[in-house]
Amino acid sequence: METMWEEVLEAKRANKCELTLTGQSVSNKIETSGLQVSVFELTHLKFLEISNTCLDVLPDNIGQLVNLNQLSLRNNKLHTISSHIEKLSKLKFLDLSVNQLEAIPDVLHKLTALQSLNISLNKVSSLPNLRGLFHLIYLNFANNNCSHFPESILDENFTQLSEIRANNNKISSIPGNIKKLLALKILDLNNNALVSVPGELGDCPKLKDIFLEGNKLSDKRLQKLVEQCRQKQILDYVRSHCPKTVSVDNKNTGQGKGKPGKKGNKKMENSKIDEILDKLKILHAGDSTFSVIVTTAVRDVRPYIIACIVRQVNFQGGEKFKKFIAMQTRLHDTICGKRNLGTIATHDLNRINGNVTYDARPPARIKLVPLGRKSEVTAEELYVQLNNEAETLRKEKKKNVYSGIHKYLYLLKDKSHYPCLVDESSQVISFPPITNSSGTKVTEDTTDIFLEVTGCSLSTCKEIMDALLQNMLQLGLGEPGSQDTSEESTCKQEGGETHDDNGTEKDKSPKKGLQLIVEQVKVVDEEGKLRVVYPSRTDLQLDGITVLRE
Template sequence: MADIWPEVATAKEENRRELNLHGSEISERIEKRGFDKHVFDLVGLNYLDVRKTCLAELSVSVSKLVNLNTLILHNNRLTCLPETVGDLKKLKLLDVSSNKIESFPKLDGLTELQSLNASGNQLSEFPDVSCLTNLHILNLSHNELQSLPDGIGDDKLEYLAQIMADNNAITQVPADLANLVRLHTLDLSFNKITELPPELSDCQKLKEFNVKGNKFKDRKLTKLVEQSHGKSVLNFLGVQLQKVRESEMKEKGGKDKKKKKKKGVSKDEVEELAKDLIDVLHFPVETGITVQVKPAVISVRPYFVSCIVRNLNFKKSVNMFKRFITLQTKLHDTICNKRHTATIATHDLKLVKPVLVYDARFPHDIKVVPLFKSAEVTAATLVAQLRKEADDLRKEKKRNTYSGIHKYLDLLKDKVQYPCLLDGDGHVISFPPITNSDKTKISKETTDILVEVTSTSSLDVCKKVADELLREMLLMGVGTPQEDVTKGDDTKEDDTVVYSREGDAGAIQKLVVEQVRVIDHEGTLKVVYPSRTDLPLDIYEVNRE
């Protein structure tokens, strides 16, 4: 077939479900002969990724890809999208970020869409989104929007959890955002907003709220925004909302006072609004966990941070343990950048024998029992097995990309030695970024875990990843409610006052985090985590005593 690109021909011949077209070579082809129209004959595709090219126009024929659920057009030169994008009824993820798009088509047909990223374009307006009833994530940051899209506060958007609209020219925030029952993240920083609707304080699940870089009329609000985190701003809005409701009740002649009291939030109640707590235990000299970093690993994967999390309850709900495992996967895909930036590992503390050593060794010298396996293998054998599995699976699924653990194998490419964490008996308990050892695997019965974060980027990256993991664990509620946490071996309950709050969170949650020290081969302290500069105040309080 004339003029068909080899990648497209292969995808057609093997009936593949995925097609990736990236980089300078693809861009040169587009510049010389245009985009290969045969792509749109691959009606079996469910994943199409065209990025970092000079593509300036998407053909209306894209509507022929009726099975597409993922369309990524990141970092091209698109100035618009065809109306026929709305015909992709099965589409769940649409990423058109970092283009030059000035207008956006109607979205009425995209009722299955879960994630929409149109950041980094030149949009001055955006179509009504009330039809996107399955939308979870909306990213419109770094555009020229003067307002949020119509329908953004429609109560039909019951799954919408993240709205990013920073770095625009937005002047007003709709009060009906309070209708979004799952709204967790709202970033409206660096816009032209002068007032905030007090109704935002009714967003019970709003944890990440950023409005910095705006010029508010209220000086107190401006000061709070500059000096505090989002929770303080929401508390301030809660006080304002209470005053509004009190005023409304006075106008009604003082009727329904009981109802007003139930709905309203007093100033004192706002100040003590439920806040979760992370209790940091200082490194116990006699019993604390120490990790020694050997010189060999410095040139391989040098950065290491660790801590212990105690008093966990994975039996709190049927899915709690599964949610925790899913959380690690999510963090690996997001903040860890597909494990390219950092890798997280968790171990059952009672199965870990100190003193721990972080080292790098030749692949044939590393012996590990991989997660969910019973036999010990060398790292060389394990990597070879995984590569074969990956190739066989790719051929079977007719894909040109790896999935699961196999997609991380390239992180070891060209490495003469591999990193590993060894326990006091010399057994490998972690082989980052590939796998943990089955010997220290966590389970529903686990109550104390050892967390490790490794990176090739920086120590700061490790700390940020660890911060995020602990924050998400706190939100998940895997810790123990404060009234149930005991101090040490004493049976006396913690005397922390517990406030009730609405929603699924219930009582205030508490994570008990114990410091772990990392030293070099000479015994000099490299890092202790969490230190006083870690765990920045956000949605929780930190007790460092």
């Protein structure tokens, strides 16, 4: 009888919910005798990762793991996926990226609980039928050979689909029915074969980022805007100048034809602006502004980080602080994809010494006092402690459900380096995706907060930060607004001044209401070269909130 692999034996003995098989040692075992069948006997598994191996076939036995909600098969040699995957009815996250797949079985539409689907970096020429995946939030089929945009997702029932990554394909046209994706916020079509863009794209009400670089657009004006990366101007131009390919219901879009319609829209927009009371005020980063330095070590761990500072936060009165903590937990479970897509961390700015470095280090070299604990430990020791606590809880409750930060431990399993943020006094302030340092803990007396989001996608990190700031404003954490002569980002700019439709300079004093003051933070590399600054002019384009820029 074949000896059970150590990783599988441990998961079976401890009745674990997660199993990670990754790296050269696992690859050698697969090459010698194939993927061990005993893996598929662990029917209690909720998370399975097989990555960075020579695995070339996903066997039919995968259908036995009926309790899986996350399956990661990233960076293998897969050229075929068993249709038995359709039996994984609880699956929410499926990652098939960086393989050699030329086709995906036409059964994915049966995985109706799916929220995230990644099939990027394969050889797929067309997507299977996805109609029915109405819980889908994130779809990534970048770096394939697709020549057509997937029609099966152009359905009003895809009410949560907010991000589509389709760059580096051979897509030649965008269907007009894309207007049915009412939740779409990010559409990446860089480096395809597009020559035109349908006007219906402008009817996607939440679309903020459209990436069209590397296409040979016949409209030279649009091509120029794309090259200049002017997101808002691109969308405005699409709405006003790009022809529509299907009939339009004027009642739904609020647009007529020609100039009268545009003028009517402008008045409606101004009316809406006048009704807004709550505002985000952006302070620009200067040469001496607090910054984050990113090392090359994080590239293969958790490569992206964005950050900002929120000034004059008001936690006083009511249950604001408790709601602030609960809000972060909610975002981690939703938009952050259980911390798979991104992790939020908040710090008392006054407890941070100097600039911050975002690094990746061996677990034994990371020392901190974790939130809720009194003693300093290494990240290695903390990982062991948390694993032991999780095992004790599992035995006490007799359930395979972990609570709190214990449920995120699998994200670090078998990793040789862990990400961390360190200030100039060598204080570790953050250990994503697990915990922050007690030394920079935010309390009810905190007034200036340093916010950071780490993840594997820059656009996702920005979307998470946008949502975090919006929720902070809605929780009433800002200060009462006062007169301000800053420009409103939602008004038309001419020569640096704000004007109304008749060219008359408008009263630029915002109405009183809550105002959240957000200060930009630069992220730079080790040589000081700027990588990203947040929030930039293309960030924080939020419905129902006015953004004032210094």
